[in-house]
Amino acid sequence: MLNLHKNHRNLVLLAFIVFVVLSVGVAIIPAYQMQGYEPIPGQQDLTVQERRGLDIYIAEGCVGCHTQQVRNIEMDAQWGDRPALASDYYYSKKRLDIWRQSPSLLGSERTGPDLTNIGARQPADEWHLLHLYNPRLVVEASIMPQYTWMFHIKDTLQLNDKDITLPRSITEMTGSDVVVAGPDAIDLVAYLKSLQQFSFEDYDPPMDFIPALPKNATAGVGAAASKNPEGAGLFQNNCAACHQTNGRGVKGAFPPLAGSMIVNDKNPEQLIQIIMMGYDARPEYGAMPGLGNNLTDEEIKAITDHERSSWGNNAPEVPLETITRIRDSISNLPI
Numbered sequence: 001m002l003n004l005h006k007n008h009r010n011l012v013l014l015a016f017i018v019f020v021v022l023s024v025g026v027a028i029i030p031a032y033q034m035q036g037y038e039p040i041p042g043q044q045d046l047t048v049q050e051r052r053g054l055d056i057y058i059a060e061g062c063v064g065c066h067t068q069q070v071r072n073i074e075m076d077a078q079w080g081d082r083p084a085l086a087s088d089y090y091y092s093k094k095r096l097d098i099w100r101q102s103p104s105l106l107g108s109e110r111t112g113p114d115l116t117n118i119g120a121r122q123p124a125d126e127w128h129l130l131h132l133y134n135p136r137l138v139v140e141a142s143i144m145p146q147y148t149w150m151f152h153i154k155d156t157l158q159l160n161d162k163d164i165t166l167p168r169s170i171t172e173m174t175g176s177d178v179v180v181a182g183p184d185a186i187d188l189v190a191y192l193k194s195l196q197q198f199s200f201e202d203y204d205p206p207m208d209f210i211p212a213l214p215k216n217a218t219a220g221v222g223a224a225a226s227k228n229p230e231g232a233g234l235f236q237n238n239c240a241a242c243h244q245t246n247g248r249g250v251k252g253a254f255p256p257l258a259g260s261m262i263v264n265d266k267n268p269e270q271l272i273q274i275i276m277m278g279y280d281a282r283p284e285y286g287a288m289p290g291l292g293n294n295l296t297d298e299e300i301k302a303i304t305d306h307e308r309s310s311w312g313n314n315a316p317e318v319p320l321e322t323i324t325r326i327r328d329s330i331s332n333l334p335i
Contacts, residue, residue, distance in 0.1 A: 039090040040198045046091055046191070053191025054092065056184050057105075065144070067107030067114045068195065078237050079114040080197045088116075088197065112144055119196040122241055123289045125164070128189040129181050130250075133166060137250055138241060150185035153177050231306030234299050238291060239307075247311035255285050258311035268304060268318045272326050275300055292330065297323045 003010065046054065057063070068089075070080035084106075092105060122128060127138060133151055135142035154163065156178055164186065166179040181189075236245065243249050247258035257263050262271050276292030295303070300323050308315035 038087060040085075040087050043087075043091065043198045044194075046194060049187050049190045050194045051191075053187040053189070053194075056188045057191055060147070060188075062115075063105055063107045065107075065109070065111035067110050068116050069106045070114065070116050070197070076114070078233065080117045082197070084116060084197075112142075115192065115195050117195065117197040119193040120294065121237060123193065124287060125189055125193075126287060127242060128192055129164065129166060129185060132185050132188065133179065138254070140244065147185070150182045150188070151179050152182055154180045230299075231302035231304075232310075234295070234303050235306050238295070239303065242288070247307070247313075254288075255282070257307050258313065260313075263307050264313050264315045266315065268308070268315070268322065269326060271304055271307070272300065272318065272323055273330070275303065276327065276330060292327065297327060 005011075068084075070076045070082065070084045072083045076083075089105065130137050131139070131144075132147045134146050134148075135144040151166070154165075154177070159165070159178070159180070164181040166181070242254040243257050244254075247256060249256035262274070265271065274288065275295075276290055278288045278290035280287040291300075297320060301318055301320050304318045304323075307313065308318070
């Protein structure tokens with residue numbers, strides 16, 4: 001018998017053997033197996049600015065509340081088109097030095113929403129900067145702290161062409177002072193916008209089976225989902241962060257859809273054009289990016305029908321042929 005309670009040499013030897021076995025099984029073998037993965041074709045490496053943003057993301061402990069992993073469960077369907085793969089993180093691998101790997105960006109909880117595809121869900125700089133300055137401005141129920149230290153006050157007479165300012169109506173600044181985004185905020189936004197889930201249609205990853213996400217999942221889209229589940233889910237994923245789930249928008253930043261003349265117009269063409277091409281004609285509001293390249297005609301119909309029948313709006317459904325005709329006319333415009 002080893003007689004460990006008296007023979008300390010055997011005790012230390014056994015502890016060392018257990019340590020080695022666990023290290024090989026838990027760390028070395030999985031790390032070796034990960035070396036066989038390749039990036040998804042078309043997936044770009046992080047730029048210098050995006051890597052600076054990655055450093056800030058790690059330093060601020062964003063991983064403590066946000067994940068970057070889509071799981072194969074129904075509630076995750078709103079975060080991406082497919083479950084996450086190891087190849088998704090190929091270019092985000094970053095060593096702190098020769099001995100240490102950077103902290104995992106996958107996260108362990110979702111106190112805040114998953115960021116796997118945040119670059120596609122929120123492509124506008126204005127939204128991200130407002131969210132960092134005061135999250136409650138764009139997400140009423142957010143518990144995320146304000147990152148006001150990433151911004152500074154500047155006199156308008158001292159502004160230069162490179163300065164990115166926040167809307168004065170939002171920041172409630174008076175006189176000639178405005179809030180200007182600092183370099184850390186700009187770099188962090190650049191990293192967040194780089195987080196987009198790439199397709200693997202032409203990619204053959206070293207996995208025997210890649211599960212698909214459940215279809216038509218509408219978890220967390222609110223009571224309106226009962227009338228138009230697909231439209232409510234698409235609205236939640238593409239529009240609600242700015243216009244809010246209740247359709248009221250954010251005063252001075254994003255216009256309300258509830259009671260909107262454009263949304264309730266019997267002729268839906270202007271609304272469809274705005275969704276497809278974006279909108280930046282009203283200086284009191286932030287610019288809206290176009291979604292035409294990211295959504296099919298059927299998805300745009302679902303969103304418009306949801307907007308035109310929710311929050312007290314009462315406009316007729318949009319014919320699919322109208323959306324197809326408008327898309328064709330837009331594609332024929334001279335570049």
